[in-house]
Amino acid sequence: MRTPLDRLANLRDLADAAPELRAGIAYRSDAPLSGDQVPTTVEAWPPATVVDLRSHGEKDRGHPLGRGVRVVEVDILSAADPTGAAMARIASLQDLYALMIAPAAAAGLTRVVAEVAREEAPVLFHCSAGKDRTGVSAALILALVGIERELIAADYHRTAEHMPAVIGRLMGGTPRHVGDTPLAKVPREVLEAPESAIESVLDAWDAHDGGVEGWYLAHGGDPEVLVALRARLLA
Numbered sequence: 001m002r003t004p005l006d007r008l009a010n011l012r013d014l015a016d017a018a019p020e021l022r023a024g025i026a027y028r029s030d031a032p033l034s035g036d037q038v039p040t041t042v043e044a045w046p047p048a049t050v051v052d053l054r055s056h057g058e059k060d061r062g063h064p065l066g067r068g069v070r071v072v073e074v075d076i077l078s079a080a081d082p083t084g085a086a087m088a089r090i091a092s093l094q095d096l097y098a099l100m101i102a103p104a105a106a107a108g109l110t111r112v113v114a115e116v117a118r119e120e121a122p123v124l125f126h127c128s129a130g131k132d133r134t135g136v137s138a139a140l141i142l143a144l145v146g147i148e149r150e151l152i153a154a155d156y157h158r159t160a161e162h163m164p165a166v167i168g169r170l171m172g173g174t175p176r177h178v179g180d181t182p183l184a185k186v187p188r189e190v191l192e193a194p195e196s197a198i199e200s201v202l203d204a205w206d207a208h209d210g211g212v213e214g215w216y217l218a219h220g221g222d223p224e225v226l227v228a229l230r231a232r233l234l235a
Contacts, residue, residue: 009165080105106219
């Protein structure tokens, strides 16, 4: 059944990833568009807090959910690659995700964690497709609260079934200047969601001294935020 283009195509509660998570705290999605129908698959809408992970070239002025909603902009890709030179060399999703978890972009990821841990809920974090920047952010949050990697990978891979509708929305509703975004220059694999891509990120975190928590703390994460995140998300 085709998803109508006037509703979010890749929205879900982060709690859908594992039974021990508390619902209604954090949502992940593709980019909301003006005129979207109110979603019926999450507990409350609109969210109280929105973390917009898109770059400037992917959006127009003002967020569609901006009225009465606190919107935070966290441009992970521009922080990771200010000149676009690294993006031009991307050959795979693994390359793209390695760029996202490099030190230059890590502060953006730790900011997402802090927003989910402490700001008024529900907290929605999204990029354009709800797959790459959103997927890595979701994986970090889930890993930090101790969710098994198989469940994290499965949550990431769920996006694959929604990609036709996501692409339809991107083609029909994004700004005309969306071609300016660095994501327009990455390979076609970026339109897919293979578990191996997010597993490469989980492998990098596991290999870090102290695991994912060690990575988070080494890249500007706050131990008190981590305590708050776990208290808030774990039922």
